Amino acid sequence: MTPTLIQPTGVAHTRIYSYGAARGEIAVPNDDLVGPIDSSDEWIRQRTGIITRMRAVAETDAIDLATDAAREAIAKSGVDASAIDVVIVATVSNPKQTPSVAAIVADRVGSNPAAAFDLNAACAGFAYGVAQADALIRAGASSYALVIGTEKLSDVVDPTDRSISFLLGDGAGAVVIGPSDTPGIGPTVWGSDGSKADAVGMNATLTQFRDGQAPWPTLRQEGPTVFRWAVWEMVKVARQALEAAGVEASDLAAFVPHQANMRIIDEFAKQLKLPDTVVIGRDIETTGNTSAASIPLATHRLLQEHPELSGGLALQIGFGAGLVFGAQVVVLP
Amino acid sequence: MAFTSEEVLAGLAELVTDETGISADEVALEKSFTDDLDIDSISMMTIVVNAEEKFGVTIPDDEVKNLKTVGDAVTFITSNQA
Numbered sequence: 001m002t003p004t005l006i007q008p009t010g011v012a013h014t015r016i017y018s019y020g021a022a023r024g025e026i027a028v029p030n031d032d033l034v035g036p037i038d039s040s041d042e043w044i045r046q047r048t049g050i051i052t053r054m055r056a057v058a059e060t061d062a063i064d065l066a067t068d069a070a071r072e073a074i075a076k077s078g079v080d081a082s083a084i085d086v087v088i089v090a091t092v093s094n095p096k097q098t099p100s101v102a103a104i105v106a107d108r109v110g111s112n113p114a115a116a117f118d119l120n121a122a123c124a125g126f127a128y129g130v131a132q133a134d135a136l137i138r139a140g141a142s143s144y145a146l147v148i149g150t151e152k153l154s155d156v157v158d159p160t161d162r163s164i165s166f167l168l169g170d171g172a173g174a175v176v177i178g179p180s181d182t183p184g185i186g187p188t189v190w191g192s193d194g195s196k197a198d199a200v201g202m203n204a205t206l207t208q209f210r211d212g213q214a215p216w217p218t219l220r221q222e223g224p225t226v227f228r229w230a231v232w233e234m235v236k237v238a239r240q241a242l243e244a245a246g247v248e249a250s251d252l253a254a255f256v257p258h259q260a261n262m263r264i265i266d267e268f269a270k271q272l273k274l275p276d277t278v279v280i281g282r283d284i285e286t287t288g289n290t291s292a293a294s295i296p297l298a299t300h301r302l303l304q305e306h307p308e309l310s311g312g313l314a315l316q317i318g319f320g321a322g323l324v325f326g327a328q329v330v331v332l333p
Numbered sequence: 334m335a336f337t338s339e340e341v342l343a344g345l346a347e348l349v350t351d352e353t354g355i356s357a358d359e360v361a362l363e364k365s366f367t368d369d370l371d372i373d374s375i376s377m378m379t380i381v382v383n384a385e386e387k388f389g390v391t392i393p394d395d396e397v398k399n400l401k402t403v404g405d406a407v408t409f410i411t412s413n414q415a
Contacts, residue, residue: 047373224378225394232382263375 010140014133015184016333017079017176020072021300022065023287024056024154024170033166036159044166049262053169053288055154062094063101065172066150067108069296074109076333077176079144081110084176086142088132089118090125090149090292092321093156101150111146122201123258123320124190125149125292126173130316131188131326133177148174149292156202158218164200165218167261169288173296186245186329189237193323199225201321230264234319234327235271241315241327252278253312254302254332258319259284259294279306291320303332335414336388341407348383352376362404370403390414 029052030041044050056065066089074081089102102116121128126149133145150172157165177185200221204214234257242249255278257268262284269280281298290297295316302309309332317327336344346360353376366372372380377400381392384406390413392400400406 047375222394224374224397227375228378228382228394261375267379 008140010138010142011179012138013180013183014137014177015180015182015331016130017178018073018076018333019296019300019303020069020074020076020174021297022068022072022172023054023297024065024152025060026055026057027052027286028055028169030166033159037162037166039162039166047261047263048167049265049282049285050167050288052286053167054171054286056152056170060152060170062091062150062152062170062172063104065152065170065293066091066101066105066148066174069150069172069174070105070109070146070148073146073174073176077178079176079178084111084144084146085114086133086136087111087114087116087146088129088148089116090121090129090147091118091151092120092122092125092291093151093153094118095155102148105148106146109146114146115142121292121318121320121324121326122322123260123289123291123294124318124322124324124326126295127188127316127318127326127328128190128324130175130177130185130328130330131190134185134188137177137179144176144178146174146176148172149290149294149296151291151293153219153289153291156218161218161220163223164221167289168219169290171287171290171293171297173293173300175296184331186241186247188326188328189240189244190326191237191324196225196229196323198222199229199323227261227264229323230260230319231267231271234317234325235268237319237325237327238268238272238315238317241317241329245329247313247329249273249278250275251313252315252329253309254279254281254299254314256281256295256299256302256314256316258317259287259298260289260320279309292318299332336411338407338411341388341410342403344387345380345384345403345406345410348380348387352379352383360403362402362407364403365401366403366406367401384410388414
């Protein structure tokens with residue numbers, strides 16, 4: 001007779017224990033970028049709300065940024081690094097496909113031999129990572145998870161591109177997630193639409209570059225198409241995430257959308273009809289768009305500037321190349 | 334109920350004013366959205382989405398780039414009403 005397998009179940013609830021952040025070392029003002037795109041500081045500010053973006057020096061890579069953010073999150077969490085048994089890194093800009101960023105970071109921060117893997121969900125990557133960490137812990141597959149979004153997007157920009165390059169920055173944001181006595185991470189509303197794969201993403205493959213058929217691949221987007229989707233379609237997703245969590249917009253302490261563009265953030269907040277009491281993450285103004293890192297970076301900053309948000313609810317929503325999206329309501333640590 | 338060209342123009346002018354602050358009087362048929370009214374692509378998309386709702390039409394992304402002038406938009410909306 002075949003023996004019955006042991007199949008574990010986990011804890012009932014999870015929460016985010018802490019945030020960590022790392023940004024590129026150099027603040028790059030608009031004036032440094034306007035030459036090749038025949039533009040101006042005013043043009044960039046008006047279209048994006050960005051004043052500076054943080055970019056890393058040549059010696060710093062996405063793994064370094066992830067390590068710094070992770071160390072801060074672990075130190076603030078009260079969890080011993082050796083107790084973390086899964087490390088999830090969301091990134092699209094590490095220039096080496098394998099080994100994963102996650103395995104290296106897990107070792108650097110003292111979480112070796114945690115399970116470790118990278119995920120590619122672009123600007124929704126952090127929300128995807130939180131969804132997985134929450135599910136793994138509640139399923140009994142993990143005790144404590146480290147989720148990191150990290151990007152060095154300055155390696156994949158074209159200085160002459162007027163569609164997206166001037167928005168992009170470098171940084172990493174990290175959280176430690178673990179068991180909780182009360183619900184701390186609401187249901188994730190997530191999905192994809194690969195029929196719009198051409199709307200935003202890399203403009204060539206590495207093999208095309210190798211064969212001399214394309215220059216070094218860089219990011220491009222169909223700005224107006226992405227804008228329409230990012231606001232009016234994503235507002236529906238945000239509302240679904242609120243409904244799934246059983247809360248109203250007026251229950252929120254903070255709203256942290258992916259830091260794509262200030263115009264998207266402003267229109268999104270308007271469409272969501274957020275009350276004035278909800279604090280909105282606007283880290284893009286000085287950090288730029290850091291894809292998978294943008295939500296935890298923005299939240300980290302909000303918690304620094306508004307410590308009273310601790311214990312409140314935040315709606316976070318990521319959306320980007322794929323197209324992919326993910327949203328959930330979380331309790332802020 | 335179908336909107337007349339005059340009603341679409343007046344409604345569109347309202348949407349342009351709401352989004353950009355440009356006086357409704359400026360929004361004339363021959364005006365170019367970008368060259369004359371200085372409306373950027375993000376504001377244009379906001380106006381398009383609001384126009385879809387106001388007039389009950391669908392304006393696909395690929396069509397938006399063909400709407401160079403206010404007159405182009407009025408013609409598209411009036412001829413694509415349900």
